[in-house]
Amino acid sequence: MVSTPKAPKAPDPTQTAAAQTATNVDTAIANAGLSHTNQYTPDGSLEYKISGHTTMTDQNGKTYQLPTYSAYQTYSPENQAIYDQTQQTQLGLSKLANDQTQKVSGILGTNVDLSAGNVDKYVNDHWQSGFNNPWDRDQASLDQSLADKGISMGSAAYDNAMRDFSTRKQAASDQYLGDMYSNAQNSILTERNQPLNEISALMSGSQVNQPNYVNSPTTQLPTVDQAGLINENYNQQMAGYNQQVSQKNAAMGGLFGLGGSLLGGWAMSDRRLKRNIHQIGATASGLPVYEYEYAWGGGRQVGFMADEVAAIAPHAVAEGPGGFMMVSYAGVL
Template structure:
């Protein structure tokens, strides 16, 4: 029989997945390289540099080396000078603020005393003496005025005038203390907060302008459908295989048909004429399982295209299947070789 074509081997899913993964990794690396666009502005620059690699292992155990990048920002010379000066200033202010932390700790460890007694004491300590001095001067003026009028100390007129003066002084004192009470509270809070505000001011400083960068444009390369290409190649091979199988089946059908028809009667005792000298336009088709070549050809007397073997080649393998026919031409018993 004619040799059967071999079917193409189906793609290995693991190898196909590995090929697709490798293609995806290559595409990702290319996209990363295209997307890392260096930027340069009046305020500074931004540059990307490959600084190493990281290893990735897929689900099949295959490893890939992926590049890693670092971004480097740099100020313009003017901004760098501002930045250096600002850093020095902030460092000095920070040291000065640190020196004041002991003072702050003491302040924060003491509760603010806004009790009536403490507020009154604050008024007395800070403003009461000025109030009293003013009224002492007013009393001296009153004494002088009474003396000029001939009103002597200890007289009824003097006592009445002094009583009126004391009443006015007490009323003024009450009004004064009421007015100064709120001021005293604010002053106590201000004295407590002042060191905290000073340290807060020391901790703040000038800020350098940050470079402004536009968004890095992203460039995407399309990923090659490696798995699709592998499967398409397999499908093409399968198509070729199916065509070969059809040709092989046709050849087999021709051989069996030849063995049954015995070449339209050119036979003797079950043998069919198959001498090479009687054939022309010979085309090889393949081989039988025994190794015998199979051909397509036409006989010299016509009759259409035929499929069969050459008697001289059959005789070397199956001598019993060959006999001599009319005119000395050799014949083949196809039943013995199929």
């Protein structure tokens, strides 16, 4: 009998997954290295360096060491000098703002007084004299004019003139105080907020500038389909196995067919009568099985070599016409 081929072992899913994971990790590390492009410009440089490693463990318990990168930005000497000077200036402004804060720390603890009495007092303290002075001069001028006309104080004409003057002055005072009331409110709030606005302005000049990073060009390597390659290799092995099984079945059919078709199961099997000989298998006892053609033609045949059969089963070998050896396939099989 022709020996049965051994089927290939199917891939282990766990090992296949582990192989794919390892390939993915290696590809990711390579892509990270390709993406971290060092940059050098007249204003400064940006460099990437491996600063450590991160440990990752997959579902099978295998551990991977993944490199971690740090980016280092360096200014040119000129830009570094500007940066240092700017930092000194900003630090000074920050200290000044802190000093001002100590001075006005009590402001926020005091309520803003916008009551009518306080606003009126503010108007009187700051602007009332500006209203009264011109009207005082106008009244003195009116007194002189009445006196020049012979209108004495206490007369009806004098009282009428003073009454008209007082009416005009009161109307102007009401209009003036209305306008100044709003100005007084704004001025009180300005005095309250001015120190705080100064501190805010100082602090806005002491903010630290964050460095701007440029986008590095990204290079991506495709991930090798390791699992697909393993499965494809298995499929190819299975195809070879199936082909061997087909050849084995053909050899078995040829042997049994030949043994049954010849008289007594004898066939000319002398090696000297055959050409294009190729071994395609072996029997369970180790006897090689060949595919070949006879010297006189007739297509491809399957069978033994008489000299090899004689070494294992001499009773199945006999001398035929012309001194060529024959084999009893029935005796061998």
